[in-house]
Amino acid sequence: MVNRRSFARQVIGYLPVYAVAASVAARADAQQVPTGGTGQQYPPGRGPFDGSPVGDPLPGQKWLVHDHTRPQPRKVTPGQPISTMSAPSDAIVLFDGKDLSKWNAVGGGRGGAAPSTEPQWKITDGHAEMRGGIATKESFGDIQLHVEWTTPPVDDPTRVGQQRGNSGIVFMGRYEVQILSGFNNPTYADGGVGAIYGVYPPMVNPCLPEGQWNTYDFVFEAPRFEGEKLVKPAFLTLFFNGVIVHNRAQFLGSTAHEPIAVYTPHAAELPLQLQGHVGPAWYRNIWVRRLPGYDA
Ligand code: MG
Numbered sequence: 297m298v299n300r301r302s303f304a305r306q307v308i309g310y311l312p313v314y315a316v317a318a319s320v321a322a323r324a325d326a327q328q329v330p331t332g333g334t335g336q337q338y339p340p341g342r343g344p345f346d347g348s349p350v351g352d353p354l355p356g357q358k359w360l361v362h363d364h365t366r367p368q369p370r371k372v373t374p375g376q377p378i379s380t381m382s383a384p385s386d387a388i389v390l391f392d393g394k395d396l397s398k399w400n401a402v403g404g405g406r407g408g409a410a411p412s413t414e415p416q417w418k419i420t421d422g423h424a425e426m427r428g429g430i431a432t433k434e435s436f437g438d439i440q441l442h443v444e445w446t447t448p449p450v451d452d453p454t455r456v457g458q459q460r461g462n463s464g465i466v467f468m469g470r471y472e473v474q475i476l477s478g479f480n481n482p483t484y485a486d487g488g489v490g491a492i493y494g495v496y497p498p499m500v501n502p503c504l505p506e507g508q509w510n511t512y513d514f515v516f517e518a519p520r521f522e523g524e525k526l527v528k529p530a531f532l533t534l535f536f537n538g539v540i541v542h543n544r545a546q547f548l549g550s551t552a553h554e555p556i557a558v559y560t561p562h563a564a565e566l567p568l569q570l571q572g573h574v575g576p577a578w579y580r581n582i583w584v585r586r587l588p589g590y591d592a
Contacts, residue, residue, distance in 0.1 A: 344457035348484040352556040354495065355548065359486070361494050361556055366485040374502040374537035378511055380444060383583035387442075390432060390568075391582040393422030399430040402469075402569060423580040426463050429572030435565035437518040438587040441465070442511065444580045447477040449506045455574075457483035461506070464493065464571035467516045468562065471530050472551040473542075475577055478503030490536045493551045498534070498541030509580070510537055515587070519547070521561040529559070 338344075351361030359366045383389050390398045401413040417424040423446075447461025461477035471492075478489025478501060485491070490498030490512075504510055513535040520528040530547040534540070549557035570579065 338454055338456065342454040342456065342459060344482050345484055347458050347553075348487065349554050351494075351554045354556070361554060362484040362486060364484060366497065368482055368485055369488065369490075369497045369499065369501040369541075372500040372502045372539055374504070374539055378504075378509065378537050379513075380509070380511065380581060381442070382581070383442070384585065387583040387585045388434065389583045391424060391579060393424075393580050394419070396424060396430065398432055398434065399570075400433055400567075402429040402431045402572075423578045426570065426572060426575045426577040426579070429466075429569055431469060431567040431569040433567070435563070435567050436468075436584060436586065437565045438589075439467075439514070439516050439568075440585040440587060441514040441516060441568070441582075442584075443514075443582050444509050444511050445475055446504075446509045446578050447475070447506050448576050448578060450477070450576065456481060458487060459574055461575065461577055462571075462573035463575055463577035464573065465512065465514070466551070466569035466571050467514075467530070467532075468518060468566035469569045470550040470562070470566070471516075471532070471547050472571065473512070473514070473532065473534060475571070477506055479505040490534065490541050492532060492542060492545055492547065494553065494557060495548055496542065496545050498536060499543075500539060500541060502537040502539040502541070504537065512536060513538075515544075517544075518564065519559060520564075521559075524561050526559045526561075 345364055348362040348364065350363055353360055396415045396417055399415050401415045415430045416427045417430065418427065443465060450460055458476070460481050461475065463475040464472045465475065466472045474487060474489055474491045474493050476483065476489040485497040486494055488497055488501070489503045490501065515533040517531040519526060519530040531544045532542050532547065533544050534542040547557065549559040551557055568584070
């Protein structure tokens with residue numbers, strides 16, 4: 297579980313976000329924010345849709361960023377057993393349940409401070425508990441990535457929506473796919489589990505209950521730049537517990553809470569990050585394969 301000090305530190309790291317959220321909370325109250333059907337009353341800042349300003353129109357979609365009226369993705373029960381396959385022979389094993397020697401600590405959120413220190417994550421029984429963000433020492437461009445994760449149960453019933461299990465897979469330190477308690481934890485659809493944060497919810501939601509292990513199997517295509525110009529955006533395919541939830545979906549740019557994501561030029565390869573947000577989130581069995589293309 298996340299201790300109070302690390303939780304506080306992570307929240308402090310997100311003060312700008314919550315400042316925005318606070319300014320929107322009053323507006324949200326007036327809009328009768330959905331409660332996910334529970335009808336439960338939550339303290340200020342703890343509702344399922346808190347921290348969710350309804351933002352700019354999403355290009356090519358009929359929704360706004362964090363649109364409260366966007367439907368929750370349809371739930372799907374994944375097939376069993378969930379594949380927890382070991383790494384192929386040409387994969388780089390990033391976490392084998394024993395040590396995080398392939399990682400550095402970074403600031404809590406996306407694109408945190410430059411990697412510099414050892415992760416403070418706690419390793420227990422073959423999994424690592426999120427405590428702040430971490431980034432790979434190695435940099436990557438186009439990759440296949442396998443990640444296993446779970447959000448353990450949280451005792452506090454007022455921790456809902458974005459406050460429950462929040463972490464994330466952040467490609468190149470910029471492009472986030474959400475990790476969140478997702479079996480029974482509604483939030484704005486483009487910020488739920490498996491979402492390309494702020495752009496697309498997963499096509500369906502195959503998340504398992506808290507404490508059960510989920511798998512993410514990604515194909516990520518890095519964006520290409522020529523000088524300052526974007527010549528190819530980033531694309532993402534994701535199998536979530538064996539169910540496809542993004543089919544070569546396009547990132548609009550570096551993930552942002554608000555305003556809308558935009559691209560800024562960056563290196564062809566950058567470290568992969570696991571987001572240090574409010575958690576709790578546990579990880580195990582993480583490996584990556586570079587994708588140099590055919591005949592390579
Ligand atoms: Mg997140």
